[in-house]
Amino acid sequence: MKRTVEKIGGTSISNTQAVLENVLIGGRKGAELYNRIFVVSAYSGMTNRLLEHKKSGEAGVFSLFSGAGNKWAWTEALGAVAAAMEEKNAEMFGGEPEQAVADNFVRERIEDVRNCLIDLHRLCSYGQFRLDENLATVKEVLSSLGEAHSAFNTALLLQKHGVNAKAVDLTAWRDERNLTMEERMQDALDKIDLETELPIVTGYASCRDGLVRQFGRGYTEVTFSRLAALIGADEAIIHKEFHLSSADPNLVGSDKVCKIGLTNFDVADQLSNMGMEAVHPKAAKILRQAGIPLRVKNTFDPKDGGTVICADYAPEKPRAEIVTGLKGVFALEVFDQDMVGEKGYDAAVLEALTRHSIRIVSKCSNANTITHYVEGSRKALKRAAADIEARLTGAAVSTSRVAIVSVIGADINVPGITARALTSLHDAGVPLIGLQQVSRKTDIQAVIQEEDFDTAICALHETLVERAGVSVRPAAPLRPAA
Template identity: 55%
Template sequence: MAGASDGALAVVNWSTHPAEKDYEVNLLRNREPSAHTVEKIGGTSISNTAAVLENVLIGGRKGSALYNRIFVVSAYSGMTDRLLEHKKTGKPGAYARFAGARSRSGLVEAIAEVHREMRRINAEVFGRSPERRVADDFVRDRIEGVCGCLLDLQRLCSYGHFRLEEHLNTVREVLAAQGEAHSSHNTALLLRTLGVEAIFVDMTGWRDEAEISLDERIETALSAIDLGKQLPIITGYSRCPGGLVQFYGRGYTEFTFARIAVLTGAKEAIIHKEYHLSTADPKIVGIERVRTIGHTNYDVADQLSNLEVEAIHPAAAKELRHANIPLRFKNTFEPGDEGTVITRDYVSDTPQAEIITGLRGVYALEFFEQDMVGVNGYDLEILKKLKGYDVRVVTKASNANTITYYLAAAPDVIAPVVQGLEEGFPTADIIAKRVSIVSAIGSDLNLQRLTATAVQALTAACIEILGVHQLMRNVDIIFIVDESRFDDAVRALHRALIEDSRLPLAAQPSSGVER
């Protein structure tokens, strides 16, 4: 598996090791169980090459200490935004411009912008070294291939018998894959220049014709690698039937990472990001006030995902939870900190709030129908209507004749939702109002007077409480407040439930929950 003498990078592609029909799922059958970790490097972290090399990939490791690790790499920060569309603002990237404008010149320019950015990153990573040419040749081959493919598709669909809409999901998958291919190839190439036996594992399905499952692709790619002597650097995107982006959105890298950990029986899954998993967002509360959570469970992780906190995709968490694999969050820029470990069965020794977070700009959709009382299935009929719109129910509350849904949705979606419900339920009164959700979350909130303390803290801060939701499982308490009071509510609850608690402060993190 050593690199070629001309500087070309050793590559493992599943197609060079076709799966046998009776292939057994046991990638590490010749090794001791649970001898390795599977680690994911986030986009912002991998963009800081020097820090990742020093703090994650190499650091003070030598010899065998460099190995028994599998790395799954995200695209460089902002690259997937350029390839698809901006995750938060929706600014069109290459995909959005291709699907929308559908002009030849627009597509060529969009792809050219991506190519220029990739080459700029290559120059930043490799400088004037010979490896820069290898990196540039790699992205040129990918970008020219993608551009040619899309132009051919565009031309084909100019005839009436072919519909471009039928191929857009595939186009999205192909474009997304190029970000992870770029960053993973660069990372493996750079490591090899430093004497590490790194292997670029390309699972994007580039130019292969077979259609195999994600598990088969992982199995065939890793079966040829000796983890004790080689360091696999794997693309965060993997081609599979139906498409990872289609199934998991922008969380596809995390699902790939989790599935690799499960299939290889990792002793621990680790996510390296540019922030700690902290008790609140330090941009709101202040860096001097937050602390690293340290230890929690997958139930808490689910609550964070529901509030769109960028910890881990719920499907990825589910994979790790079912396999009973611990998940560790580490701050790339503080390698000495052990970070936060998430396990299946952890419960804090003392009942306490572990994190204060929430969701801004949620729509409270209040559905009042006097005749609802005593009628079974009313909620189901409303949900059927909501399913036809691009909305997500974050939480809900109800009484005899009123159901309030708290919806995460774009502003331009809500008016059609209300109109559709009014047409389906002409006797109902339906109103929508923007609010914020603020939540105290912990593995054990079964603490006397915790709810009362939280209510007093919000009242003392002159914050009107529009609603309170608390389940008997004692994992979270949700407060509905005015949209403009989100930051104030987070600060008030963090001060009352975490800062003023009698528990000693942990090491101060450099950053916190990212929104």
């Protein structure tokens, strides 16, 4: 029988009824319910509360705990997390006996974490112990709370509906064993009969080097892909709140975009670079090397087969598949008249960007200028620029805010496509700052002013996708109709 490992994202798992009806049960009965493994993310917004807000930077429990301000402010934030978790329990179980069980689980975990952090504060009041040496571990512990909560609740909800579900906790809670991720997964699976039990697995999995430390906030997809590789799944499936489409339907219009039915991991990598993650690049690498195809499905459109991403797909005819982009990018330009013919300039810039945790989106250079298009805070950029100028004494470093729009496809080697892209931007009144296209023919990147972003996306999509007459049915909106 076909076996799948499936991941449910935070926004989807938060819509409990839709996930239950469309994904977890979805009309299945008996044996049809099993031979599936679900990896679940924390409920939407919960990890932001536990760490810090991913976009706004608003302080969460971790940032308050690690900050230099009121050393006890984090306790109030942790209490707010507990209240939010219990509110979710009430929404799911509505005062029925399962709610008390879910609330007890939350209280036990929250109080254990509270006591642990208080003890750590007390220990670090002695000079021999340093708080900063333990912060990475604190971040791992706090991250695991969100997934433990959603996995426990999901299994409890399925049990209420007569499904033999089992919560599988990979967070190493009160587990003193120092296992690798694969060892921890195998240990859990050895206790489960996939023919008759439905495992609901935490998206956080404890490992020796720290999951968050290695993979950041995309760790749930790494857990999902490694689990799929471990069992040799026939297919890996990610359930999201949208179809993988030729552009953002909210921007271009749901009647104009097309669902992408089949593509390859090269396209998935380019999308990830533009912040439009179909799958975390590390997770994609694991699935690609294991020979496991990935299917991306819309939680709210269960009858649709979704998008299949595989390693060996090549289109019969070259074409542009997706037009997307990234706002909030900075162009960090290093100019030195004496750069030509000299070595080491690029290495110095890369070292500074790495030191200050600034992500490189793209780069270009000529005889005396190197420009990196990056994501990071202004504070980090200022520090990186100062480091570069200190290292390269003759260099002038400048930064400016820009946006990048990208035309992506498994094979965009279409005669004249770059010229058509440039013409469409010109006709739409979008000034061009820069243009890049690599020899692999998977994407074209245009650097523009941020205020021209929406106009550029619509213009490029109309010219390169809509006029190309892609014969795929229109994609569904990002959200189901009310």
